[in-house]
Each structure stands twice: as structure tokens, then as C-alpha cells.
Amino acid sequence: MLINNVQQTGRSSIPPVTPDELYHIYNAMPGYTRLSVYLAACAGGMRIGEVCGLMDTDFDLENKVLMIRRSVSHGADDLGPSRIGRLKTKGSRRTVPIPDMLIPLIRMHLEDRPDQSNHMFFQAKRGEILCQNTLRNHFMKARKAAGRPDLQFRTLRVTHATRLMLDGSSLKETMDALGHVREETTLRHYLRAVPEHQREAAERTAAYLLSADPSLAIASLPPAPAGLDADGDAGDMAALALLLGQVSTLMAGIAARNAQPAG
Incomplete structure (x- = not known):
């Protein structure tokens, strides 16, 4: 046995x-x-x-x-x-x-x-x-x-x-x-x-659960492509655009919930 x-x-x-x-x-x-x-x-x-x-x-x-x-x-x-x-x-x-x-x-x-x-x-x-x-x-x-x-x-x-x-x-x-x-x-x-699948699943889970936190947008950005402005202006603009997009999505969700009739 x-x-x-x-x-x-x-x-x-x-x-x-x-x-x-x-x-x-x-x-x-x-x-x-x-x-x-x-x-x-x-x-x-x-x-x-x-x-x-x-x-x-x-x-x-x-x-x-x-x-x-x-x-x-x-x-x-x-x-x-x-x-x-x-x-x-x-x-x-x-x-x-x-x-x-x-x-x-x-x-x-x-x-x-x-x-x-x-x-x-x-x-x-x-x-x-x-x-x-x-x-x-x-x-x-x-x-x-x-x-x-x-x-x-x-x-x-x-x-x-x-x-x-x-x-x-x-x-x-x-x-x-x-x-x-x-x-x-x-x-x-x-x-x-x-x-590999466990990591992919964990990444998808975290992306969903943390999607309401706009401060995490910059941290999750990929590195700026080589050859862009040496001061990183292009990368900063991309981060800002993504951040604004997440804030906009968050605000739209809040507005939609507030617009729902009570009861």
C-alpha cells in the first residue's frame, strides 16, 4: 500500500x-x-x-x-x-x-x-x-x-x-x-x-478589485517607450490621461447610483 x-x-x-x-x-x-x-x-x-x-x-x-x-x-x-x-x-x-x-x-x-x-x-x-x-x-x-x-x-x-x-x-x-x-x-x-495561470488570474482579480482606486493607475503603467521626451513628459501625460479616465469612470458610476430612484 x-x-x-x-x-x-x-x-x-x-x-x-x-x-x-x-x-x-x-x-x-x-x-x-x-x-x-x-x-x-x-x-x-x-x-x-x-x-x-x-x-x-x-x-x-x-x-x-x-x-x-x-x-x-x-x-x-x-x-x-x-x-x-x-x-x-x-x-x-x-x-x-x-x-x-x-x-x-x-x-x-x-x-x-x-x-x-x-x-x-x-x-x-x-x-x-x-x-x-x-x-x-x-x-x-x-x-x-x-x-x-x-x-x-x-x-x-x-x-x-x-x-x-x-x-x-x-x-x-x-x-x-x-x-x-x-x-x-x-x-x-x-x-x-x-x-502561470495562477498569476494571470491573480492579476485579473486585483485589476478588478482595485479598479476604483485612481491612485494605482500610475503605478500600473508600463515604462515609457524609448525615444520620447527625455524629461518624461510623454509618460507623464499618458499617466495623467489614464488617471483622468479612471476618475471619470468612477464619477460616472457614482452619478448613476445617485440617479437611481429610492426604493
Whole structure:
């Protein structure tokens, strides 16, 4: 149990993938499994088994949705050859949006599959089913191109969940995207704090809460551009203009409130 807890703590501390890292991993993957990393990061945050289990019939490109219906594993005893089986939980069965940017890549991948009679979306070089270990090994090699030896395929799922929340999705929407039925699972294991976003959010919060204080306008001004009046007259005028603008906005708000009828 202690070992499992240590492993879980280590996995939970891995930061999400950045756009630049994802791009480098994508380009370092073999062509026939390359799209797996974009799909896992951007469409439903799929588990590696769910990615391997995708079929061409799961993609509704007209309505831009992906139906996640099965997973590839080694069976209930985790032994034997790879096989198509059930999803991890009942909640894992879900339909998720396909972003517009992925539609052309999906169409191209479907057309380039060597065996059009085989309905598997990612086709194995040997056998009918792409096993998890093959895809995982591809990812482990490709992550070196991003300079992120700590990454796991699961981190793409973590990245999807984290970005959904940062970009405005509710907790319920994020849970539905991942196929979770318990809030604790999403919050504890899949969301990460992003320092850059924390700073941006703090700046936006402070700008809103302090917007009524005109004395802070000058302090928040950017430095005057090079080449302006050496005495700083242009910078002073800009500061004064911003200050007057904030005072005007403040006075207008006060006047509007005073103009409201009582009761």
C-alpha cells in the first residue's frame, strides 16, 4: 500500500504538457500512432486503452463528436494477448466533442490506413489490435524530443482535464469529458495547479478589485517607450490621461447610483 501511495504521489506531481512539448511529442511519434497524442490531449482525455480501442465507426465527423465505447486490455487477469473489452467503469462510456482543428488530421489518418477493411482506427503492424505496450513505448521514446522524461501517456489525460477547467469548463463538464462519476477522482488525481495561470488570474482579480482606486493607475503603467521626451513628459501625460479616465469612470458610476430612484 505504501508503494502504491508513493507511486500515486509521484504521478500526481507531474506537470501538464505544454503546447510546445505536445507538438514535439506528436512529431516524434511513428506516423501510424502519431495522432493518438493529439486525440488523448484534446478529445475526451482518453486512457491509453481507450485510444487503442478506437474504431473508425466511433468518429462522427459530420457532428464533430467521438464516441468512446471500448478499451483494449489483456483481459480481466491482465494476462494473455491484447483484446477488445469493456471500459474501466460504466461512466467511462461517453461522447465527447472533436475540436475543429483535429477534423482534417482525422480524415487524413482514416484515408492513410493500410487496411481499409479493418475498422480499428489505429492499426497494429502485427496482429489486428494495437496493444497498450506498443503505444506506450512509442510515447516513451517520443517524450525525449520534448525534454520531458517524466511524462506518461496518462499525463495527456491530466492535461486535458486541467486545461478544460482553466479554459472555463465546470467541474461537472470536466467529469463528463473524462468519464468520471465522482468529483474526488477528478479533483484529486487529474487537476493540476498551473503557476502561470495562477498569476494571470491573480492579476485579473486585483485589476478588478482595485479598479476604483485612481491612485494605482500610475503605478500600473508600463515604462515609457524609448525615444520620447527625455524629461518624461510623454509618460507623464499618458499617466495623467489614464488617471483622468479612471476618475471619470468612477464619477460616472457614482452619478448613476445617485440617479437611481429610492426604493
